[in-house]
Amino acid sequence: MQEALYEGKFFYLKSYLDTVEDIKAELDRLKKRADKGAFQCPYCNDTLILKSGNIREEHFSHRxxxxxxxxxxxxxxxxxxxxxxxxxxxxxxxxxxxxxxxEKTNENMQVDYGYIAKGKEKWRYYPDIIVKNADKEIAITILTNVTANKDEKLVRQIRNRNRYYQNKGMQTIWFVEDAEMSVDMNHHVIHLWEAELDIAIKTEEDLKWENVLNHLPIEEPLFKLFDYHHRKIPQSFDVRSLYYVHSTETEIVFTVHRFIVDEMKYPFRAFALNEGYQMSMSKALLTKQTIQLSDPEVEEKNRELFKEIVKQKALEKIEKDIKENIIREQQHMVTFSYTPTQAARKPSFQKLNSSEQEMFPLLDESLQKAIFDYVQSVSVISAKELSVYLVNEYGAPSETFLTGRYKIYGDVCKFLDYLAERGMIQFLQKDGVHDRIYGSCWNGAAKQ
Known part of the structure; x- marks a missing residue:
């Protein structure tokens, strides 16, 4: 055993030896104290001796x-x-x-180390801590030091321990050292060890998430809506949670991560519902009938936010589909709206006279030529996209309105109308106040 009573206080041998430089010399000193009866068993008060050798690590033993x-x-x-x-x-x-x-303020609550609480029953495995609250028992275990070469063996151990505790009628809670956390919200993915997937649990908050997800008013599958690289589209959502812990010498901070189960074989991954949130230990471990493990207010806000994000993505998808349909139709129109003779002669850029130039104050000669070349290189012209192109590629003025639209957009539309009047392009459609679409006569003819 590693623990003993020394001078009326708990003494942990391994932890103590980790702090000394000359372990051999310190062991000699500790053995001398043990020989004189300085160490007692914390559980039966019997005198302990200190043993060390080549086969077993240093430990206390009953006489x-x-x-x-x-x-x-x-x-x-x-x-x-x-x-x-x-x-x-x-x-x-x-x-x-x-x-x-x-425990001091809850008369129904009992807290003890697992091996102390169940030692007399001679269990095969012991959780780190056991919390008994009324008629419920909770097995709490902390998991650290997971690596690729340890994961496979560890999974078997965890499954055995988890099953063992559950067969004993216990609720199991696992906390994972945050060094193992790997979340990529740009792709809405949480990468997992198999061991992590095995100890993920389903709480009341996870069930609330499932209810929200299974009743989202969307036609597009959720994974596709978020462009999430998935194995298959689930018929219903299985939400689980993991609890990561970060510790200093004086405090612990918990991070709650909820995800939709996806890949159940290597490489293990899941759809991350959000970035997770941190929670103080006092709130995470608040115990009524069970350990809270969440902040209900934050959870509700996160669910409402997720619904808004889904709604926005669904609208964006609809708008994208409509625009793609419009462009396909317009490409078809451009292809068949012009005869080869109309576009047989590819015009060259001619400098505008002073009165014409006044019509486009934000477009200097270089930008006009850039537009002129652009409309001859594409089939369908979006005034909005062309404005962005001019800013990014030709250094056009980048000032914007409060709506985010570039101020040159108006002059770009005027110049495109100017080219349309001269038969170089054709106005096709106005997308509300958002955009104007034109077709290039030259490219239309070239495709015939």
Missing amino acids: HSRSCEISEASEVYHQQVKRESKAHSVMKEIIYNELKGQ
Whole structure:
């Protein structure tokens, strides 16, 4: 076992040895104290001795090898968490202390380390912490140190532990060290270890998300609407959540991430509903009948925001489809609206006289020539897109109206109308106040 009582306080051997430089010399000093009865078992008060050797790491042991039940459970537990990083014990202690604080104000609540709470029952696996609240028991486990070469073996261990706790009638909650978090909101994807996917849980808030998602008033599949690279379109949405923890020596911050299950084989990935949000430990671990693990107000705001985003994307998709249909029709019109003789002679740019130039004050000669060349290189001309092209490629004035439209747009439309009057292009359609569409006579003829 790693723990003992020393001078009336808990003493964790491994944690202590991690802080010293000369471990061998310090072990000699600790052994001398142990020989003189300085260390006691925290569970049965028996005197402990300190052992160290080449086969097993340094540990405390009862005299005459007569271990008590809790110390035996402690041995099982510490072998179980041997793979975890140093951050694991820090996180565990901070979470334990927070829950212990709530225990003082909740007479139905009991908090203990897993191996202490269930040691006498000789469990095969022990969670880090067990919270008993009235007739419910919650198994809390912290997961750290996941890597690609450890993931496959770890998945089997986690599944066994998770199933074991659930068979004991417990609700399971896993917290994952935030070093494992990998979220790309540009593609609405959360990349996962298989172990992470296995410990993701479904809470009351996840069920509320599912209800919203399954009743969205959209025709386009959600994944396609967000241009999410998916394996298949789900018939209904399976929302789960992961809880990442970031720790310092004095506090822990939780980050809640909710996602729609997608890829159930390597590489594991899912649709991230949002960027996640941080939550203080006191709010995340607030315990009534169960541990809260969320901020209900933030969750409701996130759901409303997501519905607005979906609505906007659906409108954008409709507008895009309409515009593409218009362009296809206009390309067809341009192709058959002109005879080859009309466009047989490709005109050259001629400088405008002074009175004509006054019609387009924001377009100097270089911009006029750029437009002239542009309309001869495309079949369909969008005045809006042409304005953007001139700003980006030719340094046209970039001032905009409050609506975001470039101020040169008006002069661009006038110049295109000017070219239409001279038979170089044809006005096709006005897209409300948003755009004007023209067809190029030259390219139309060239396609015949």
